[in-house]
C-alpha cells in the first residue's frame with residue numbers, strides 16, 4: 355500500500371540547525387495505518403509531528419507527506435496539503451468567539467462548502483462526539499474534555515486523509531478520552547484515514563491494530 359509519510363535519514367533541528375532533536379531517522383507510514391508515537395518528555399515527539407504538518411522543515415534527509423517533499427514544498431502547496439489534514443492539539447486551539455457548531459465546520463467554511471452541507475456534517479459530528487446539546491454554546495462555556503471533543507470533531511469534519519494528534523487526551527477524564535479514541539479508531543477503520551498520535555500513554559483498550567514508534571536518543575524505533 356502507498357506510503358502517506360516517508361522519512362529517509364531525516365534530521366530535525368532548532369536554533370538554525372545547531373540543536374538536533376531527531377537524527378538520521380528512516381521510517382514510513384502507509385495509507386490507513388494507526389500509529390502511536392511515544393518517548394520521554396523532551397525527546398522530540400511534538401517536533402516530529404510538526405515536521406509532518408510542515409511547521410518545521412528537515413535539516414537533512416528527506417521527508418515526504420502525501421507524496422510531497424516537505425523540504426521543498428511551497429507555501430501555497432503546504433496550505434493546500436493542510437486543508438486535507440486533521441490536526442488535533444493538546445490545547446484545542448478553538449475560536450472562542452464562535453459557537454461550537456461553527457468551530458466544528460471551520461474547515462468546511464474555508465473550503466467554501468454550502469451552508470446545508472455544513473449543517474448536516476455539524477449535526478453528525480456533534481452527535482458522534484456527544485455534544486448535540488452544546489451546538490450553540492461557546493468553547494469557554496465547556497469543560498476541557500468537551501472542548502477537545504469539539505477539536506476532534508473539527509479535525510474530522512472534512513474526512514482528512516491524514517489525522518495528526520498531539521497528546522489529544524492529555525489531561526482529560528476517562529469519558530472524553532474514550533469518546534476521542536473511539537472516533538479516531540473509527541476514522542481509521544471505517545473511513546481509511548491514516549492516524550498518527552503522539553502520546554505519553556497508549557490506551558489500555560484499543561480495538562484496532564496499530565504500530566508503535568518510540569523516540570529515544572534522537573532515533574525513531576518501531577516497537578510493535
Ligand SMILES: Nc1ncnc2c1ncn2[C@@H]1O[C@H](COP(=O)(O)OP(=O)(O)OP(=O)(O)O)[C@@H](O)[C@H]1O
Nearest residue numbers: 368369373375393394395396397398399400401402
Ligand atoms: N521552537 C523551539 N526552539 C528550540 N528548541 C525547541 C523548540 N521547540 C522545542 N524545542 C526543544 O526540542 C526538544 C524536543 O521538544 P518536543 O516538544 O518535541 O518534545 P516532546 O517529546 O514532545 O516533549 P513532551 O513529552 O514534554 O511534550 C526539547 O528539548 C525542547 O526544549
